[in-house]
Amino acid sequence: MPKDEKATAAAAQALxxxxxxxxxxxxxxxxxxxxxxxxxxxxxxxxxxxACKQEMEFFRQCWQRHGNDKRTDSQDA
Known part of the structure; x- marks a missing residue:
């Protein structure tokens, strides 16, 4: 494979x-x-x-703020 084709293939894979x-x-x-x-x-x-309690709390607050707790509620099968 020519050098320019390799570069094109690598660029396509990166995309x-x-x-x-x-x-x-x-x-x-x-x-x-x-x-x-x-x-x-x-x-x-x-x-x-x-060691990541603060990050976990920020994620939990965001999750609740966006109403995601409703997305993950358990349902009876």
Missing amino acids: IDDEPDDWDKRIFSTGCAEENAKLTDCYYEKKDWR
Whole structure:
């Protein structure tokens, strides 16, 4: 494969990787994507959820503010 074709293929793959996947779409639809990212980053850095209580609380408040608790209510089958 010529060098310019490799570069074009790599650029096309980069565009595909930048597209939001189903997981990203679900997180964005909650209105709390930023809070989720901060919580995830905290856990990645500290490897202990207990060290991320503030981030968890911000995410929880956002979740409730956007009415997402209604989205995840359990239902009898």
